[in-house]
Amino acid sequence: MVTLKDISEYCGVSNSTVSKALNGQKDISKQTAQRVKDAAQKLGYLPNSAARSLKTNKTLNVGVLFVDKTSSGLRHEYFSGMLESIKSAAESKGYDITFISRNLGERQMSFYEHAKYRGCDGVVIASVDFSNPDVIELVNSEIPTVTVDYVYDRCSSVLSDNLDGMKQIAEYVFSKGHRRVAVIHGENTSVTQKRMASFRSTCKRLGLKLDEKLIKEARYHDPKLSALATREFLDLEDRPTCIIYPDDFSFIGGKNIIEQRGLKVPDDISVIGYDGILLSQILRPKLTTYKQNSVEIGKKAVQKLIEQIEEPSLSIPEIITVTGKLLKGETVKEL
Amino acid sequence: MVTLKDISEYCGVSNSTVSKALNGQKDISKQTAQRVKDAAQKLGYLPNSAARSLKTNKTLNVGVLFVDKTSSGLRHEYFSGMLESIKSAAESKGYDITFISRNLGERQMSFYEHAKYRGCDGVVIASVDFSNPDVIELVNSEIPTVTVDYVYDRCSSVLSDNLDGMKQIAEYVFSKGHRRVAVIHGENTSVTQKRMASFRSTCKRLGLKLDEKLIKEARYHDPKLSALATREFLDLEDRPTCIIYPDDFSFIGGKNIIEQRGLKVPDDISVIGYDGILLSQILRPKLTTYKQNSVEIGKKAVQKLIEQIEEPSLSIPEIITVTGKLLKGETVKEL
DNA sequence: TGTATATTCGAAAACGTTTTCGAACCTTTT
DNA sequence: AAAAGGTTCGAAAACGTTTTCGAATATACA
Numbered sequence: 001m002v003t004l005k006d007i008s009e010y011c012g013v014s015n016s017t018v019s020k021a022l023n024g025q026k027d028i029s030k031q032t033a034q035r036v037k038d039a040a041q042k043l044g045y046l047p048n049s050a051a052r053s054l055k056t057n058k059t060l061n062v063g064v065l066f067v068d069k070t071s072s073g074l075r076h077e078y079f080s081g082m083l084e085s086i087k088s089a090a091e092s093k094g095y096d097i098t099f100i101s102r103n104l105g106e107r108q109m110s111f112y113e114h115a116k117y118r119g120c121d122g123v124v125i126a127s128v129d130f131s132n133p134d135v136i137e138l139v140n141s142e143i144p145t146v147t148v149d150y151v152y153d154r155c156s157s158v159l160s161d162n163l164d165g166m167k168q169i170a171e172y173v174f175s176k177g178h179r180r181v182a183v184i185h186g187e188n189t190s191v192t193q194k195r196m197a198s199f200r201s202t203c204k205r206l207g208l209k210l211d212e213k214l215i216k217e218a219r220y221h222d223p224k225l226s227a228l229a230t231r232e233f234l235d236l237e238d239r240p241t242c243i244i245y246p247d248d249f250s251f252i253g254g255k256n257i258i259e260q261r262g263l264k265v266p267d268d269i270s271v272i273g274y275d276g277i278l279l280s281q282i283l284r285p286k287l288t289t290y291k292q293n294s295v296e297i298g299k300k301a302v303q304k305l306i307e308q309i310e311e312p313s314l315s316i317p318e319i320i321t322v323t324g325k326l327l328k329g330e331t332v333k334e335l
Numbered sequence: 336m337v338t339l340k341d342i343s344e345y346c347g348v349s350n351s352t353v354s355k356a357l358n359g360q361k362d363i364s365k366q367t368a369q370r371v372k373d374a375a376q377k378l379g380y381l382p383n384s385a386a387r388s389l390k391t392n393k394t395l396n397v398g399v400l401f402v403d404k405t406s407s408g409l410r411h412e413y414f415s416g417m418l419e420s421i422k423s424a425a426e427s428k429g430y431d432i433t434f435i436s437r438n439l440g441e442r443q444m445s446f447y448e449h450a451k452y453r454g455c456d457g458v459v460i461a462s463v464d465f466s467n468p469d470v471i472e473l474v475n476s477e478i479p480t481v482t483v484d485y486v487y488d489r490c491s492s493v494l495s496d497n498l499d500g501m502k503q504i505a506e507y508v509f510s511k512g513h514r515r516v517a518v519i520h521g522e523n524t525s526v527t528q529k530r531m532a533s534f535r536s537t538c539k540r541l542g543l544k545l546d547e548k549l550i551k552e553a554r555y556h557d558p559k560l561s562a563l564a565t566r567e568f569l570d571l572e573d574r575p576t577c578i579i580y581p582d583d584f585s586f587i588g589g590k591n592i593i594e595q596r597g598l599k600v601p602d603d604i605s606v607i608g609y610d611g612i613l614l615s616q617i618l619r620p621k622l623t624t625y626k627q628n629s630v631e632i633g634k635k636a637v638q639k640l641i642e643q644i645e646e647p648s649l650s651i652p653e654i655i656t657v658t659g660k661l662l663k664g665e666t667v668k669e670l
Numbered sequence: 671t672g673t674a675t676a677t678t679c680g681a682a683a684a685c686g687t688t689t690t691c692g693a694a695c696c697t698t699t700t
Numbered sequence: 701a702a703a704a705g706g707t708t709c710g711a712a713a714a715c716g717t718t719t720t721c722g723a724a725t726a727t728a729c730a
Contacts, residue, residue: 003716014680019718029678046452050394051716054385054685060439074415075613084409087434094440096453098433099422104395105429117381118431223617249614256619278410279584279614282558284591338686349710354688364708386686389715 002045010039022047053119062090062305063100063120065111065135067128076221076249077277078294079127082148085298086124093306095121102134112138122305124148124298130190144308146301149191154317156308158301161323162191165290166198168326169272172288173242174206177335178270181210182240184229184250186220192246199244220246223253230254234261234269241270241335248273248280248289266333276327285330292324337380345374357382388454397425397640398435398455400446400470402463411556411584412612413629414462417483420633421459428641430456437469447473457640459483459633465525479643481636484526489652491643493636496658497526500625501533503661504607507623508577509541512670513605516545517575519564519585521555527581534579555581558588565589569596569604576605576670583608583615583624601668611662620665627659 008018013032021028021036022045028036039045053059064086066073074080090097100114100123111134115123126148128135139145139155147157173181183199186192196215203210216232218225226245233240234257245251251273255265263269265285273280276291300320308315343353348367356363356371357380363371374380388394399421401408409415425432435449435458446469450458461483463470474480474490482492508516518534521527531550538545551567553560561580568575569592580586586608590600598604600620608615611626635655643650 001716005716015717016681016719017679019716020679023718025719027678032678046448048389048454048716049452050385050389050454051685052718054383054389054687054716055718057685059385061433074409074419075412077410080409080415087436091436091439094442096433096439098396098431101422101426104426104431107429113381117384119383119385249617252614252617256617259619279587282584282587282591284594336686340686350687351689351710351712352708354686355709358688360689362708367708383686386715387688389686389717390688392715 001048002043003048004045006043007036007039007045010043011036057119059119059121060094061096061098061118061120062302062309063115063118063123064097065100065123065125065128065138067101073127076127078247078275078292081294082126082298085295086302089299089302090306093302095302095306110134110137112141112143115143116141121309122146124301124305125150126301144305144312146305146308148297148301151190151319156304156315156318156320158297158304158320158322160191160292160294160297161321162194163198164321164323165274165292166195167202169244169274169290170199170202171206172326172328173244173270173272173332174202174208176270176332178242178332179208180214180238180240180242182214182216182233182243184216184218184226184243184245184254186218186246188217214240218246218250221249223250223256225253226250227253227257230257234258234263239269242332243269243271245271245273248275248277248287251287266331270332272332276324280329281327287327288329288331289327290324291327293322297322336383337378338383339380341378342371342374342380345378346371394454394456395429396431396433396453396455397637397644398450398453398458399432400435400458400460400463400473402436408462411462413582413610413627416629417461417633420630421637424634424637425641428637430637430641445469445472447476447478450478451476457481457644459636459640460485461636479640479647481640481643483632483636486525486654491639491650491653491655493632493639493655493657495526495627495629495632496656497529498533499658500609500627501530502537504579504609504625505534505537506541507661507663508579508605508607508667509537509543511605511667513577513667514543515549515573515575515577517549517551517568517578519551519553519561519578519580519589521553521581523552549575553581553585556584558585558591560588561585562588562592565592569593569598574604577667578604578606580606580608583610583612583622586622601666605667607667611659615664616662622662623664623666624662625659626662628657632657 004015004018008015017028018036021033022040087097098118100111102111103109115138120143122144123138124146125135130150139152145155147155149159151157185196216229218229230243233243243254245254251271258265258269265271273287273289276289280287280289300322304320339350339353343350352363353371356368357375422432433453435446437446438444450473457479458473459481460470465485474487480490482490484494486492520531551564553564565578568578578589580589586606593600593604600606608622608624611624615622615624635657639655
């Protein structure tokens with residue numbers, strides 16, 4: 001292994017000079033700095049990150065908390081897309097990313113302990129149970145954190161704009177003349193609450209009264225439950241003219257029931273999804289859906305986190321909202 | 336920060352005694368060991384991994400090389416599933432995982448340099464361009480590596496059993512009486528070569544001659560290209576009775592064309608996919624497909640890698656093949 | 671020329687561990 | 701009672717950096 005020492009001996013200068021030259025300190029003359037850099041290049045020097053972070057207490061490493069409670073975690077395109085963008089945003093800033101989990105080998109540890117042990121400079125928290133005490137401990141610790149799609153008091157967060165999403169969906173559907181609009185929503189989370197509040201307020205604003213019978217709970221990313229709800233809707237004597245699904249993937253469950261009944265989308269019934277996954281744009285008829293900007297969300301989360309890490313005094317907790325875009329497909333009929 | 340020193344002062348013993356007690360060295364008496372452990376617990380001690388790995392040259396950290404050449408990388412369920420299982424397998428052995436990329440901040444570095452800088456004890460390589468010189472450099476370095484779905488000379492690899500996969504598919508299709516069977520395959524990789532070799536040899540073994548016109552190249556995870564190929568097949572005067580797709584997702588492209596022509600699966604034409612993604616089992620009719628065991632693949636890759644890390648002398652390069660399973664759906668008609 | 675100021679460098683301490691080796695003590699054996 | 705062996709512990713070095721502070725030299729100014 002090539003160390004500072006090798007370079008210093010090669011160049012006939014001291015350890016500190018080499019270190020300073022390589023780190024661009026300006027109390028080293030141009031000439032020696034260049035000489036040192038050339039030697040480093042020639043000898044194939046790589047800094048030892050362990051030694052470096054032992055000294056500096058920085059690791060250039062951010063943790064990612066991604067717990068797959070329903071075990072669909074990374075299989076969900078919203079999250080895998082976000083992860084990719086977290087990864088590339090972090091890389092471009094010189095940070096690596098490491099997954100944070102609850103235990104290492106036999107050793108049981110909390111998320112906080114794990115992050116601290118691994119020396120993460122900060123942690124992005126996404127796709128977890130935000131009521132988990134372990135998560136709360138991490139957020140309240142001295143380690144900078146940014147949450148995605150959930151807001152804690154003293155911690156920055158990046159939110160997909162669920163208010164806008166549902167608003168756009170509702171307005172679009174209503175503008176197409178639909179009045180009996182059913183909604184299948186996900187489990188009771190803050191995301192779901194926002195979407196439903198947005199739906200209700202949009203109805204109210206437009207002076208449309210909504211039928212509580214047309215609202216049913218299912219689960220995100222669970223086509224079976226959405227299929228059940230769809231069946232119940234179709235069984236109503238006064239069935240809805242449009243069904244809003246909790247997400248694109250869940251819609252597939254509903255689609256099966258609809259086709260099984262011999263009904264056609266959108267002629268017999270209109271549907272609309274949420275997420276804008278690749279599949280939604282491949283399906284025919286093309287699915288009308290609200291595309292969440294998971295790439296931007298991941299990017300913003302990392303940017304805010306790194307700002308907090310590098311400028312802790314200047315950076316104040318902030319709530320960043322990322323809006324998506326209504327993708328007008330072919331599944332909502334003009335009435 | 337609580338360090339060894341704090342514990343040693345608290346207990347009135349030396350640094351080394353504390354270290355040895357916590358690491359279970361046996362030249363420390365039961366009583367003092369327990370006293371030290373209790374103190375560590377009480378003071379909330381966490382070892383400093385940087386200091387530890389500076390000394391030991393181990394990091395308990397494995398790198399994952401996942402380059403999204405087509406940028407569909409982690410969006411592909413095969414890979415996101417594998418990543419999840421890599422993650423949990425590594426965790427259960429006490430290792431964290433870190434993504435390895437080509438550059439950190441402004442600093443350009445090769446994969447090898449990155450892995451070395453970050454001090455990875457080993458690297459799992461998947462979903463990359465295996466002909467990339469940077470990948471080859473890493474594989475030939477002193478850092479233990481395991482590749483997925485590709486074989487290098489002196490490096491262990493874990494392979495999804497593409498020979499078995501295509502064999503099972505072909506045998507099944509032929510057993511259902513199909514004789515004009517079209518194959519759409521992915522870009523020219525070792526995986527594709529294996530699948531096609533398997534298809535050809537199965538034909539030969541069964542004494543069926545295959546029509547080269549019924550073989551077309553598309554790309555993995557690209558429904559548009561598969562749609563094109565499907566159209567060409569359907570335009571043939573003597574069109575195939577069954578189409579084998581490169582993967583389940585690509586099939587959706589073909590499905591659109593088929594339905595657009597007013598044809599029905601499986602009555603008018605049979606189809607079969609590859610991968611066994613969640614979607615395939617939700618679709619109606621349920622897709623017949625070969626489910627690759629991505630979870631097992633990830634797990635085996637990590638196990639082999641850690642074996643290599645911890646027992647370098649005992650561990651010899653090995654090629655591990657993981658078979659999948661034919662999921663008999665409803666898309667292949669009995670002729 | 672002498673003094674003040676910049677510039678350039680190096681010695682040494684420090685970060686928190688692990689590990690070697692020897693010292694001290696205790697137990698057993700003869 | 702002495703020797704031999706085993707057990708338990710600590711001093712100190714080492715891992716590869718960064719950083720402080722002072723020394724030495726060069727430059728500027730009067």
